[in-house]
Amino acid sequence: MLELHNVTITYPTGDGIRKCSFQVAPGEMVFLVGPSGAGKSTVLKGIYLDEWPAEGHIVVSEFNSLFIAKREIPYLRRRLGVIFQDFKLLNDRDVFRNVAFVLEVVGRRNKEIKRRVLRALADVGLSHKSRKYPQELSGGEQQRIAIARAIVNEPYILLADEPTGNLDPVTSREIMDVLVRINLRGTSLLVATHNYEMVKNYNGRIIRIENGEII
Amino acid sequence: MTLFYSIKEAISGFSKARLSTFITIFTIFFLLFILAVFAILSSNVYRIVNVLNANYDMQVYLSNTLTDAEIESLNREFRQMPGVKEVRFISKEAAASEFKQVFGEDIFDALEENPLPASLVILMNEDTKVKLNLEKIAKDLQKRPEIDEVVLHQDAFNALVKFSRISRIVLYTIFVIVLAGSLFMISNTIRLIILARRPIIDTMQLVGATDAFIRRPFIIEGVLQGFLGGGAAAFLVYLLMQLVALQWPGLILLPNYFYAMLLLAGVLFGLVGSLFAVKRFL
Numbered sequence: 001m002l003e004l005h006n007v008t009i010t011y012p013t014g015d016g017i018r019k020c021s022f023q024v025a026p027g028e029m030v031f032l033v034g035p036s037g038a039g040k041s042t043v044l045k046g047i048y049l050d051e052w053p054a055e056g057h058i059v060v061s062e063f064n065s066l067f068i069a070k071r072e073i074p075y076l077r078r079r080l081g082v083i084f085q086d087f088k089l090l091n092d093r094d095v096f097r098n099v100a101f102v103l104e105v106v107g108r109r110n111k112e113i114k115r116r117v118l119r120a121l122a123d124v125g126l127s128h129k130s131r132k133y134p135q136e137l138s139g140g141e142q143q144r145i146a147i148a149r150a151i152v153n154e155p156y157i158l159l160a161d162e163p164t165g166n167l168d169p170v171t172s173r174e175i176m177d178v179l180v181r182i183n184l185r186g187t188s189l190l191v192a193t194h195n196y197e198m199v200k201n202y203n204g205r206i207i208r209i210e211n212g213e214i215i
Numbered sequence: 216m217t218l219f220y221s222i223k224e225a226i227s228g229f230s231k232a233r234l235s236t237f238i239t240i241f242t243i244f245f246l247l248f249i250l251a252v253f254a255i256l257s258s259n260v261y262r263i264v265n266v267l268n269a270n271y272d273m274q275v276y277l278s279n280t281l282t283d284a285e286i287e288s289l290n291r292e293f294r295q296m297p298g299v300k301e302v303r304f305i306s307k308e309a310a311a312s313e314f315k316q317v318f319g320e321d322i323f324d325a326l327e328e329n330p331l332p333a334s335l336v337i338l339m340n341e342d343t344k345v346k347l348n349l350e351k352i353a354k355d356l357q358k359r360p361e362i363d364e365v366v367l368h369q370d371a372f373n374a375l376v377k378f379s380r381i382s383r384i385v386l387y388t389i390f391v392i393v394l395a396g397s398l399f400m401i402s403n404t405i406r407l408i409i410l411a412r413r414p415i416i417d418t419m420q421l422v423g424a425t426d427a428f429i430r431r432p433f434i435i436e437g438v439l440q441g442f443l444g445g446g447a448a449a450f451l452v453y454l455l456m457q458l459v460a461l462q463w464p465g466l467i468l469l470p471n472y473f474y475a476m477l478l479l480a481g482v483l484f485g486l487v488g489s490l491f492a493v494k495r496f497l
Contacts, residue, residue, distance in 0.1 A: 048421070071426070078423035090415055104220050105424040
């Protein structure tokens with residue numbers, strides 16, 4: 001279960017979110033839709049505690065922002081998979097190592113890393129490109145690698161921040177299809193996007209956000 | 216697995232800030248090498264001056280009124296003083312003959328009576344602590360009525376003491392410079408590597424790496440830099456000492472543990488410098 005209770009996050013500039021509340025049930029697909037600057041990314045940052053709520057609290061599985069210690073944040077993040085508009089892949093290593101990186105960080109064994117990475121790459125249809133470097137791939141392929149990286153540690157919930165923002169409509173559709181497939185296997189999905197036209201075709205709950213408030 | 220990963224990342228970090236890493240290793244090497252050279256000089260100061268002037272002595276001119284028995288008693292007393300190697304009696308006659316040797320003239324040609332006083336020449340052993348007390352001993356003797364004058368032949372010794380003091384100050388100053396320089400260079404290099412690897416650090420934080428896991432490669436990197444700098448310094452100093460030993464066999468060589476200490480100093484500087492950088496910039 002992911003829960004936001006009256007969450008307010010403020011920036012020195014005055015932007016942020018105010019008194020946002022919503023829940024995402026296990027296995028649910030939710031779209032957080034709003035224009036640029038509405039506060040979508042701030043909501044996601046609050047969930048993985050890159051930003052700390054000034055008011056209210058956030059619950060992710062057994063972690064509660066009211067009680068979590070700073071040193072426990074890495075363990076919260078291991079329960080999440082995060083995807084970004086700009087992919088955030090590491091250009092100094094190939095596709096396999098980009099995905100394996102998540103498991104190396106959490107200290108998994110080599111054998112298990114290999115098995116899980118190959119499965120994640122198969123899930124996004126890019127097993128054959130495991131030795132390529134990110135810069136050798138198209139934007140859509142890079143985002144699929146980012147998705148593989150996000151799911152390789154079997155997260156509790158997948159957070160996607162404008163996952164199709166840099167992609168053309170056809171590729172965007174492919175990426176959304178990959179995400180939906182993952183959701184159908186039981187992983188909760190929270191997608192932040194400004195593209196209402198695209199998400200209205202999917203069978204997910206839509207939450208609207210504007211000027212930092214859920215409407 | 217995670218330690219292996221950290222070491223791998225640390226080594227790959229070397230290639231990401233090659234020039235800076237090289238400069239840091241070289242700086243640590245150079246500073247530790249200079250430190251070692253001064254340590255060698257400092258520990259050999261007394262010996263170097265010994266070579267130049269082996270005798271540290273004091274000449275005690277005796278009052279003309281002393282009897283032979285009193286002179287003998289003083290002689291015995293001086294022999295028992297700590298640090299005294301030898302006491303030689305120079306009688307009035309011996310002084311006159313020495314005068315003749317030095318000046319080529321017989322003192323009795325000019326004077327009817329021998330004005331030269333008898334003296335006791337005190338040769339001190341090479342114990343430096345005794346040497347350092349020599350001036351005080353001379354002052355104490357000077358106060359005694361049976362002694363006319365005490366002359367210290369210690370110009371070289373004074374120079375030695377002065378040089379020794381200066382060299383110790385220089386050594387300590389160099390040590391502080393080595394420490395500050397190494398720490399600055401290491402922490403700066405680690406900062407550059409951290410900046411170069413910001414994307415990977417951000418991604419690590421995002422996917423749930425602990426702070427310790429993220430910091431470890433940088434700390435290992437600092438330790439490796441210190442190890443290489445310290446190791447190079449130890450190796451070169453060792454080679455230098457072998458050459459010196461061949462050329463000047465009398466010099467005090469550095470004990471073997473000194474090389475280990477140089478290496479350890481490099482490693483410690485690396486550890487502290489990288490811990491500082493990681494704490495400040497991560």
